[in-house]
Every structure is written in C-alpha cells, then in structure tokens.
Amino acid sequence: xxxxxTQQIKAPVAKVWAFxxxxxxxxxxxPGFKTMEILGPDHFKPTLAVGIGAVKATFTLDVQLExxxxxxxxxxxxxxxxxxxxxxxxxxxxxxxxxxxxxxMDWTADVNVSGTLASVGARLMEGTAQRLTAKFFDCxxxxxxxxxxxTAPSTASVPSSPASESTGAQ
Amino acid sequence: xxxxxxxxxxxxxxxxxxxxxxxxxxxxGNYVDDIKLPGMLYMDIVRSPYAHANxxxxxxxxxxxxxxxxxxxTGKDLDAAGLAWxxxxxxxxxxxxxxxxxxxxAQEVAAVIATERYIAADAIAQVEVEYDPLPPVIDPFKxxxxxxxxxxxxxxxxxxxxWHWEAGDxxxxxxxxxxxxxxxxxxxxxxxIHVASIETCGCVASFxxxxxxxxVYMTTQAPHAIRTVFSLVTGIPxxxxxxxxxxxxxxxxxKVPVYPGYVVACVASLQxxxxxxxxxxxxxxxQADSFARDYHISAELAANNDGTMxxxxxxxxxxxxxxxxxxxxxxxxxxxxxxITGSYGLEAAxxxxxxVYTNKPSGGVAYRCSFRVTEAVHTIERMVxxxxxxxxxxxxxxxxxNFIPPEAFPYKSATGWEYDSGNYPAALRKAMEKIxxxxxxxxxxxxxxxxxxxxxxxxxxxxxxxxxxxxxFDILGIKMFDSCEIRVHPTGSVIARIGVQSQGQxxxxxxxxxxAEELGLPxxxxxxxxxxxxxxxxxxxxxxxxxxxxxxxATAVAARKIxxxxxxxxxxxxxxNPDDLEWQDYKxxxxxxxxxxxxxxxxxxxxxxxxxxxxxAGLEAVDYYDPPNMTFPFGAYICVVDIDRGTGQVKIRRFxxxxxxxxxxxxxxxxxxxxxxxxxxxxxxLLEAITxxxxxxxxxxxxxxxxxxxxxxxxxxxxxxxxxxxxxxPFGAKGVGESxxxxxxxxxxxAVVDALSHLGVTHVDIPFTPWKIYAILEEHGVAE
Numbered sequence: 011x012x013x014x015x016t017q018q019i020k021a022p023v024a025k026v027w028a029f030x031x032x033x034x035x036x037x038x039x040x041p042g043f044k045t046m047e048i049l050g051p052d053h054f055k056p057t058l059a060v061g062i063g064a065v066k067a068t069f070t071l072d073v074q075l076e077x078x079x080x081x082x083x084x085x086x087x088x089x090x091x092x093x094x095x096x097x098x099x100x101x102x103x104x105x106x107x108x109x110x111x112x113x114x115m116d117w118t119a120d121v122n123v124s125g126t127l128a129s130v131g132a133r134l135m136e137g138t139a140q141r142l143t144a145k146f147f148d149c150x151x152x153x154x155x156x157x158x159x160x161t162a163p164s165t166a167s168v169p170s171s172p173a174s175e176s177t178g179a180q
Numbered sequence: 181x182x183x184x185x186x187x188x189x190x191x192x193x194x195x196x197x198x199x200x201x202x203x204x205x206x207x208x209g210n211y212v213d214d215i216k217l218p219g220m221l222y223m224d225i226v227r228s229p230y231a232h233a234n235x236x237x238x239x240x241x242x243x244x245x246x247x248x249x250x251x252x253x254t255g256k257d258l259d260a261a262g263l264a265w266x267x268x269x270x271x272x273x274x275x276x277x278x279x280x281x282x283x284x285x286a287q288e289v290a291a292v293i294a295t296e297r298y299i300a301a302d303a304i305a306q307v308e309v310e311y312d313p314l315p316p317v318i319d320p321f322k323x324x325x326x327x328x329x330x331x332x333x334x335x336x337x338x339x340x341x342x343w344h345w346e347a348g349d350x351x352x353x354x355x356x357x358x359x360x361x362x363x364x365x366x367x368x369x370x371x372x373i374h375v376a377s378i379e380t381c382g383c384v385a386s387f388x389x390x391x392x393x394x395x396v397y398m399t400t401q402a403p404h405a406i407r408t409v410f411s412l413v414t415g416i417p418x419x420x421x422x423x424x425x426x427x428x429x430x431x432x433x434x435k436v437p438v439y440p441g442y443v444v445a446c447v448a449s450l451q452x453x454x455x456x457x458x459x460x461x462x463x464x465x466x467q468a469d470s471f472a473r474d475y476h477i478s479a480e481l482a483a484n485n486d487g488t489m490x491x492x493x494x495x496x497x498x499x500x501x502x503x504x505x506x507x508x509x510x511x512x513x514x515x516x517x518x519x520i521t522g523s524y525g526l527e528a529a530x531x532x533x534x535x536v537y538t539n540k541p542s543g544g545v546a547y548r549c550s551f552r553v554t555e556a557v558h559t560i561e562r563m564v565x566x567x568x569x570x571x572x573x574x575x576x577x578x579x580x581x582n583f584i585p586p587e588a589f590p591y592k593s594a595t596g597w598e599y600d601s602g603n604y605p606a607a608l609r610k611a612m613e614k615i616x617x618x619x620x621x622x623x624x625x626x627x628x629x630x631x632x633x634x635x636x637x638x639x640x641x642x643x644x645x646x647x648x649x650x651x652x653f654d655i656l657g658i659k660m661f662d663s664c665e666i667r668v669h670p671t672g673s674v675i676a677r678i679g680v681q682s683q684g685q686x687x688x689x690x691x692x693x694x695x696a697e698e699l700g701l702p703x704x705x706x707x708x709x710x711x712x713x714x715x716x717x718x719x720x721x722x723x724x725x726x727x728x729x730x731x732x733x734a735t736a737v738a739a740r741k742i743x744x745x746x747x748x749x750x751x752x753x754x755x756x757n758p759d760d761l762e763w764q765d766y767k768x769x770x771x772x773x774x775x776x777x778x779x780x781x782x783x784x785x786x787x788x789x790x791x792x793x794x795x796x797a798g799l800e801a802v803d804y805y806d807p808p809n810m811t812f813p814f815g816a817y818i819c820v821v822d823i824d825r826g827t828g829q830v831k832i833r834r835f836x837x838x839x840x841x842x843x844x845x846x847x848x849x850x851x852x853x854x855x856x857x858x859x860x861x862x863x864x865x866l867l868e869a870i871t872x873x874x875x876x877x878x879x880x881x882x883x884x885x886x887x888x889x890x891x892x893x894x895x896x897x898x899x900x901x902x903x904x905x906x907x908x909x910p911f912g913a914k915g916v917g918e919s920x921x922x923x924x925x926x927x928x929x930x931a932v933v934d935a936l937s938h939l940g941v942t943h944v945d946i947p948f949t950p951w952k953i954y955a956i957l958e959e960h961g962v963a964e
Contacts, residue, residue: 125229
C-alpha cells in the first residue's frame with residue numbers, strides 16, 4: 011500500500027522537527043501504542059496493538075531512522091511481527107516553512123502487511139489505514155500546536171478530532 | 181442388469197435410504213475431532229506471514245515458558261530426523277517444516293505441543309520468528325521469465341518450470357488447421373479455488389511405545405496409500421502403522437494430499453509418547469491447504485464454414501504453487517486434461533501444458549473433477565460456443581453436428597482415450613425438450629427487443645472417471661486397482677470391506693446394495709466397512725469418481741466368486757449337479773424346476789454346518805479389480821440466466837441437467853450427488869475465486885471473502901437421466917460424483933456470454949461477480 015499526504019501544522023519547522031525526531035513523543039500518537047524500547051538515537055522498538063475487522067494483532071516494530079537531514083528531511087524503515095502477520099514499511103517526510111509558525115509536512119509511506127491480517131482483513135485494510143493515519147495526525151497536530159507549558163498531556167485529554175481538523179486547515 | 185430386485189432385497193436401482201444417515205442426523209457421527217484419547221496433547225501451528233522469506237531465527241523460549249507447553253517442533257528438529265522434507269504424490273518433494281526458508285504465506289513454520297488446545301493457540305503467538313523477506317513470485321507468466329526469482333533453489337533445475345507435458349498429434353493438428361475454413365481463438369483463465377469442505381483437515385496421531393505401533397486417525401481420502409508413504413518416509417514397518425479414516429466431512433480431492441500437520445503430529449506423538457491432536461481452523465484451511473484449478477489456457481478451434489469441427493490446439497500454463505503436490509496419477513502431471521476433445525469427433529488435437537512454481541500453496545488438487553477434467557470441459561464447451569457465435573449458428577446445432585455418433589463407440593479420441601459408451605444426441609435432445617429450448621430462444625428474442633438480458637447456455641460434457649487400468653494408472657508406482665472383501669456369516673448377514681473411503685458419498689449404502697443384488701441377501705443385513713487399514717483390503721481410496729468403477733466392480737466380482745462357491749453348496753443341498761443350477765430371482769434353482777430352489781441365506785448356513793466334502797467351509801471372497809478401461813459418463817446441461825442491468829447480478833432462472841452414468845445403484849443417492857455437484861459447479865461460476873496481492877497474501881482468508889453458495893443463490897435444479905451402460909464394467913455403471921461439478925460451469929458461462937453476445941461480448945472468465953458483469957454492461961452502455 012502506498013500512501014502520501016500533506017499536513018499543515020501551526021508550529022515553526024524547528025519545533026515540528028524536534029517533535030518528529032523524538033520517538034517518545036511520536037509514539038504517544040501512534041495508534042494502539044503500548045510500550046517503547048529505545049536502542050539508540052535512531053533505533054527503537056515500539057509495540058502497537060492493531061485491529062483490522064475482527065482480527066487483532068500486537069506488533070513489535072523495529073524502527074530505524076535513515077537519511078536524517080536536519081532540519082527538513084527524515085526517513086524511516088520499520089519491520090514488525092505479530093502472530094501470523096508481519097508489516098514492513100518505509101516512510102519519509104519533508105518539512106517546509108509556509109510562514110514563520112506554519113509548517114507543511116509532505117510525507118509518503120509504503121506499507122506492506124503480510125500474513126493473516128492481510129489475508130482475512132484485505133477488504134478493510136485500506137480503510138483502516140486511512141482511519142489510523144487521520145487519527146495519528148490529529149493527535150500529532152494537537153500535541154505540537156499546544157502551548158509549550160502543556161506538552162505532555164495524557165492521550166485521554168486529547169480533544170476530539172473535528173477541532174484539530176479545522177486547526178490544521180487554517 | 182436387473183433392476184427388478186424386490187424391495188426386501190434392496191439391490192440395484194432401489195432408492196434405499198442411506199444407512200449412514202441415522203448417526204449423522206442424530207449427531208452421532210464420529211469425525212476426527214470427536215476422537216479423544218487418554219493423555220491426548222494438542223498441536224497448533226506457527227505460520228509464515230511472508231510468501232517468500234529466509235528464516236533468520238526461531239526463538240521458542242517464551243512459548244516454552246508457558247505452563248502446559250511441552251514442546252515446540254521446528255524444521256531443524258525434523259531435519260535432524262531426516263523428516264524436514266517429504267515426498268509428494270507427484271515425484272516432487274515438499275517441506276514438512278522449513279529449515280531456513282518459507283515459500284508461501286501461511287506455510288507451516290513450527291508447531292507447539294501443549295496439554296490444552298487453548299494453551300497451544302496462545303503459545304504460537306509467543307514463538308518469535310525472524311524473517312528476511314525475499315521477492316515473491318506470484319504471476320505464473322513472470323515466474324517463467326529467465327530472471328524470475330527462484331521459488332525452489334533446492335532443485336537441480338534452476339528455473340521455476342516444473343514440467344512440460346503434451347498429448348495428441350501436433351503435426352496432424354497443424355495440418356487440419358491449415359485446411360480449415362475458420363479458426364476461433366480464446367484465452368481462458370480457470371481461477372484458483374478451494375474445496376472448502378465443511379470439516380477442515382486434522383488428525384490424532386497416537387504412538388504406542390510398548391507395541392511400537394503408530395495409529396493415526398486422519399481426514400484422508402486414501403488411507404492405504406498414506407500408510408505406505410508413512411512407512412517409506414519414517415521407516416516404521418507398514419504393519420506397525422494403522423491409518424483410520426473415520427467419518428469424513430467432505431473431501432472433494434482436498435484430503436488426498438499429505439499436509440505437514442499430519443506428519444508433525446506423528447513426530448510429536450513419537451517424541452512425547454502421547455496421542456497428539458491437530459485440527460486446522462477455517463482460515464488455516466482456506467489459506468494453506470492445496471488448491472484446485474489455476475489454469476491459464478489458450479485454445480484454438482478449427483472448423484469448416486458449415487460448423488464441422490476439425491481440430492483443437494491448446495496451450496496451458498498451470499500454476500502449481502511452491503510444491504508439485506497434486507495427487508494426479510504418476511504419468512499424468514496435467515491430470516486427464518487431454519479429454520479436452522469432449523463429446524466431439526475431431527480429426528486431430530494437440531494439448532500442451534507447462535507446470536510452474538509460484539510462491540503460493542500447492543495447487544492442482546482434483547476438486548471434484550477427476551484430475552483436471554473441469555478445466556478441459558470448460559475449455560471445449562466454451563470453444564464450441566465461440567465457434568457457434570463466430571459462424572452465427574445455434575450452439576445446439578453445432579453440438580448435434582459434431583457429436584461422436586452413438587454407433588461409433590467404443591470411440592478412440594484424437595488424444596488417445598477410448599470412450600466406452602455414449603449417446604450424446606439423446607441426452608441433448610432430452611434436455612432441450614425438458615427446458616423447451618425453442619420456446620426459450622423465442623422468449624430471448626422478445627426480451628432482447630425490450631432491452632432485457634437473458635441467456636441460454638448449453639454444456640454437453642464427457643467425463644473420464646474411474647482411474648484406473650494398471651497399464652496406465654499408478655500413484656507412486658502403486659497401481660490404481662481397488663478392492664473388496666466379503667464375508668457371509670452363517671445366518672446370512674454379511675460384512676463387506678472395501679479399499680475406497682467415503683467422505684459422504686454413501687458407500688455404506690450403495691456397496692451394500694451391490695452385494696444385495698449379487699447375493700440376493702437383504703441390504704439391511706449387509707454391513708460395509710472402510711477406512712481402517714488394519715481391516716480393509718488395500719485400495720487407493722476415493723476421489724476422481726473412482727469408487728463405483730473400481731471398488732464397486734471389485735464388490736460385484738467378489739460377490740460373484742461367493743456365488744460360484746454357493747452354487748456348489750446349493751447343488752449339494754438340492755442334490756443336483758452344479759451345472760444344472762441357474763441363478764434366478766436371487767436363488768439357485770434346478771433349471772426348469774422353479775420349485776426346487778435354495779436361497780443364499782440357507783446356503784450361508786450350510787457353508788458352516790452342512791458343506792460338501794470337496795468344498796472348504798465358510799463363504800467369503802476377495803477381489804482386487806483392475807479396470808480394463810476408464811468409464812466415460814456424460815450429460816447435457818442447459819442453463820437459463822437473467823442478468824440484472826442495475827446490479828450486474830447473474831440469476832440462474834432454470835437449470836436442466838440430464839446425466840448419464842450408466843446403470844444406477846441408488847437413484848436417490850445419484851440425485852443427491854447431482855444436486856450437490858451442480859451447486860458446487862455453480863460456485864466457481866458465480867462466486868468463488870482465490871486471488872493474491874502483489875506480496876503473495878491470499879485475499880480470501882475467511883468465508884466473508886471466499887463466498888460459498890447458499891440456498892439463496894441455488895436454483896431448483898431440474899434433473900433427468902439417460903442410461904447408457906458401460907460395456908466393460910461388471911454391472912454397467914460409471915462414476916457420477918463429479919459430472920455435475922464438471923459440467924455445470926460452462927453451461928452457466930455459455931448462458932452469460934449468450935446473454936451479452938448481441939453486444940459483441942465473446943467471452944467472460946468465471947466467476948461472474950456482479951461488479952465484473954456490471955463493468956461489462958457499463959462498457960457497452962446498457963448498465964442501469
């Protein structure tokens with residue numbers, strides 16, 4: 011599956027960069043995030059619980075950052091396994107300042123889901139991926155656009171997505 | 181053949197109610213998953229998420245730490261015992277568990293043995309397997325390209341090409357094509373489908389360390405062949421292996437191959453000394469068990485302008501998945517595909533098939549089709565219609581013009597088969613009258629004028645079943661005879677044991693009817709046993725509609741041997757010369773003196789109490805029957821469809837099936853076979869197909885995606901018959917179990933193309949899903 015997208019974030023490039031490169035911060039927005047093991051500045055292992063239709067799987071991902079060019083380009087490669095299923099992904103993003111406090115993120119991702127999840131969830135895969143992506147960026151924007159003194163709120167306190175959608179579109 | 185047996189006997193031709201039904205209807209069937217043995221352990225299987233990958237590491241420590249988990253078996257463990265690979269029935273070999281590489285998604289990678297089913301299921305998630313993915317080979321045409329990744333680097337030949345096979349006369353075919361007025365050409369794809377039997381595969385393997393004997397209850401259609409293969413592979417003496425096929429919930433060819441789970445369960449039982457049960461779940465069954473069809477066919481038919489067919493040329497690419505694990509007879513890697521000339525007299529034909537490996541589970545299971553006959557029949561029946569369309573002739577007329585005439589039998593086909601008997605025009609005429617063909621054509625013209633889409637499709641197929649004669653047919657060298665052993669007890673009741681194995685066909689009833697007919701003993705006093713290799717005589721099992729042609733014949737011949745001996749005892753009882761006796765009305769009587777007669781019940785008693793001095797006591801016989809030829813059942817099917825222009829849905833309005841399977845043992849059971857077969861033939865025409873994504877993930881892993889027919893889609897089948905006995909079978913019967921599965925899809929396909937032919941449509945591949953048909957309607961501007 012190939013995905014691309016463009017997000018506008020109400021924050022300066024440097025702030026977006028710092029957030030994206032911090033695995034702990036990104037992980038908080040990752041759908042179904044459970045645990046994180048940090049093996050190095052560009053190597054970490056998050057555990058995520060993902061469900062497609064009736065099938066639930068807990069993936070342990072091995073993520074490696076690649077081609078990190080501060081302040082505007084980074085890529086990652088990840089592979090994860092769950093019982094009878096596997097996911098392989100390559101993603102990249104480019105940041106561009108639209109204004110002093112507005113950043114555009116252009117991103118691409120190639121995701122291959124294999125095994126039971128692909129076999130029994132094929133019909134639902136694309137829709138699920140889009141839903142999870144939207145959820146991720148909603149959370150992402152909210153955290154990054156929050157005032158500096160309120161950066162680590164628990165996920166439960168994240169406002170609902172329609173509000174953040176309108177923020178992102180401005 | 182007499183069909184006048186009194187109802188008290190219940191012999192040939194009687195609608196005897198199935199002896200097996202009382203236990204099934206009361207929930208007292210005994211399937212493999214019903215078997216529970218003391219101390220039994222449970223196995224579950226870790227499967228590969230990747231279609232093609234190197235295995236870099238397997239760490240079972242977390243799984244082994246779970247209380248109740250006793251062992252995790254990997255390919256390396258099996259390799260140490262020389263069991264990581266096993267032979268297939270097609271002279272290939274197949275991984276039991278991989279040592280370092282997986283070659284299809286859902287392939288077995290490791291097995292967990294635990295004290296409870298749920299613990300085993302939980303533990304497979306804790307076996308950590310690291311993979312290094314490789315590029316998968318999914319498209320069989322790309323697999324044949326020189327730079328394609330190798331599916332099977334273990335082979336000496338560094339290519340994905342498995343074998344090339346051909347039949348017929350290429351030069352003669354070319355010549356006939358040169359002289360023909362018209363040539364029609366069509367590519368067809370017969371999609372990969374799955375047998376999806378109600379019962380999935382499984383076994384209980386139980387190794388008795390004291391006796392040194394391995395007993396395996398398993399879902400197999402061929403227990404004896406399995407026993408021999410197990411013995412050869414494991415080195416366990418064959419008398420120390422007992423395979424028991426208890427009640428089997430549908431086989432359809434999918435339970436002929438040996439799956440890795442069976443072997444691993446046996447190894448686990450040998451290792452632990454406990455019985456080990458393994459039962460697949462539905463998704464495992466759909467994803468990983470062997471598949472059927474998957475033929476990419478390119479066909480050309482040459483004819484004269486008057487519709488006389490002259491020659492057929494066919495090239496096919498057969499996607500066999502990662503292992504050539506089909507269960508065809510050894511000399512027939514493409515099965516009996518060369519019966520592709522069908523019911524028609526052709527001057528010449530040439531068929532070539534190439535088998536190819538891809539990163540998919542093994543293909544080539546003979547799904548209710550007697551080895552690739554479905555693909556052959558679909559091709560020729562579509563080609564006849566294509567020709568009719570090209571020549572603007574009625575497809576019924578083209579068929580009538582080209583049928584092998586009834587007087588031409590036995591008939592040698594252009595690809596070398598000797599058809600035993602047939603009367604094709606009679607069957608088609610009967611079907612046309614029953615459905616009012618002329619009236620339907622009139623109705624179609626009227627509907628077309630109103631813009632409605634109605635189609636009429638004909639299929640006049642010839643099957644080839646009953647493998648088979650020992651000069652041609654074997655599996656791993658074992659000739660494809662079959663057997664029956666009959667013992668008549670002193671009180672005139674009987675036990676008959678047969679080498680074939682029922683998976684729902686009703687053998688316990690029909691084989692008892694054969695014995696009843698031959699011996700004149702009532703059917704209810706005859707027990708038929710099968711499926712236990714310790715007691716049943718050796719046989720090759722049930723598939724390819726072979727039970728009645730082979731073991732059915734053996735049953736009749738064994739019974740006749742008993743009758744020969746009975747004649748001597750009867751002569752003794754009647755104080756007459758054996759030569760002066762005749763078998764009449766199920767009794768031996770002195771010729772011309774009906775009053776002086778004795779029945780088999782009295783003879784049986786005498787066989788143990790009052791036998792002549794020159795005759796051994798007892799009354800039993802065994803026969804291993806080597807059929808002189810195959811049997812060639814046939815039929816004429818006519819299907820009427822209506823296509824909804826708003827949804828693209830194809831609805832079968834009527835379907836008339838006239839079948840001819842020679843003499844019939846039990847008409848009720850044959851009706852049931854035809855009804856089930858028609859429904860299973862409709863399924864791939866309208867609903868079923870297995871597809872893979874570009875990574876080799878099978879896309880129909882549950883019944884949500886793999887659509888089986890239900891009562892909602894199934895029309896009221898209208899069945900009828902003609903009777904053309906097989907001249908070489910002891911009671912004139914032919915196989916029937918697969919005729920309808922083979923004959924139905926092209927009738928539906930021809931009807932759908934017929935409904936769209938006025939728009940310029942000349943071919944559509946099955947399945948006719950609403951979206952596929954709707955796209956065609958849109959393309960031609962007739963969608964609503």
